[in-house]
Amino acid sequence: QVQLQESGPGLVKPSEALSLTCSVSGGSISRHYWSWIRQPAGRGVEWVGRIYSTRITNFNPSLRSRVSMSLDTSKNQISLRLTSVTAADTAIYYCAREPGLGLFDPWGQGILVIVSS
Amino acid sequence: EIVMTQFPATLSASPGERATLSCRASESVGYNLAWYQHRPGQAPRLLIYGASTRATGIPARFSGSGSETEFTLTIRSLQSEDFAVYYCQQYSNRPPLTFGGGTRVDIK
Numbered sequence: 291q292v293q294l295q296e297s298g299p300g301l302v303k304p305s306e307a308l309s310l311t312c313s314v315s316g317g318s319i320s321r322h323y324w325s326w327i328r329q330p331a332g333r334g335v336e337w338v339g340r341i342y343s344t345r346i347t348n349f350n351p352s353l354r355s356r357v358s359m360s361l362d363t364s365k366n367q368i369s370l371r372l373t374s375v376t377a378a379d380t381a382i383y384y385c386a387r388e389p390g391l392g393l394f395d396p397w398g399q400g401i402l403v404i405v406s407s
Numbered sequence: 408e409i410v411m412t413q414f415p416a417t418l419s420a421s422p423g424e425r426a427t428l429s430c431r432a433s434e435s436v437g438y439n440l441a442w443y444q445h446r447p448g449q450a451p452r453l454l455i456y457g458a459s460t461r462a463t464g465i466p467a468r469f470s471g472s473g474s475e476t477e478f479t480l481t482i483r484s485l486q487s488e489d490f491a492v493y494y495c496q497q498y499s500n501r502p503p504l505t506f507g508g509g510t511r512v513d514i515k
Binding site: 294325334335336337348350351352384389391392393394395396397398399400 | 408417423439441443450451453462488494496498499502503504505506507508515
């Protein structure tokens with residue numbers, strides 16, 4: 291059974307970069323697309339972007355200029371980097387597998403990231 | 408981007424009752440519609456995809472219907488574990504992938 295666990299700093303200063311890691315167990319990241327999704331407090335769920343094992347990426351146009359993703363197949367991890375963060379980037383960040391393009395299953399538990407000085 | 412609208416925002420119901428949740432897309436997404444359940448403190452869970460196909464392990468009391476722009480999630484005979492927030496999400500060919508604002512199902 292595939293399980294995902296997000297990790298990273300819970301507090302990031304404005305204008306700095308947010309970096310998160312998603313560790314995958316029970317399956318290889320060399321298959322499927324892997325997505326990051328976030329939910330700011332009191333707001334809707336927002337798809338951030340995805341990466342495939344070939345390093346192909348797709349990003350939400352609203353974040354494209356600030357987001358990057360990478361894979362470490364030796365560690366079975368997916369990483370997210372979001373630059374120039376502001377308070378609007380404060381959210382719970384989830385990673386999820388895409389068993390079929392555009393579907394998310396399973397999800398990680400999520401990690402709360404607060405942007406504040 | 409395709410905007411997904413869910414209603415009602417909150418639905419109060421008693422255990423054993425039927426719950427009907429609605430989701431509307433701003434343009435046609437065909438049958439490319441999924442539903443997720445999100446219980447507090449847990450990871451969101453895929454319930455339905457292809458508008459009406461239950462994901463693995465999802466009880467038969469959950470059913471989905473609809474196409475194009477109008478979709479419905481029905482929970483027949485609510486159980487205590489069903490009180491949660493439910494999101495619809497479209498995965499049509501037009502990125503970005505987008506979610507509805509959610510419907511909270513509360514215990515009456």
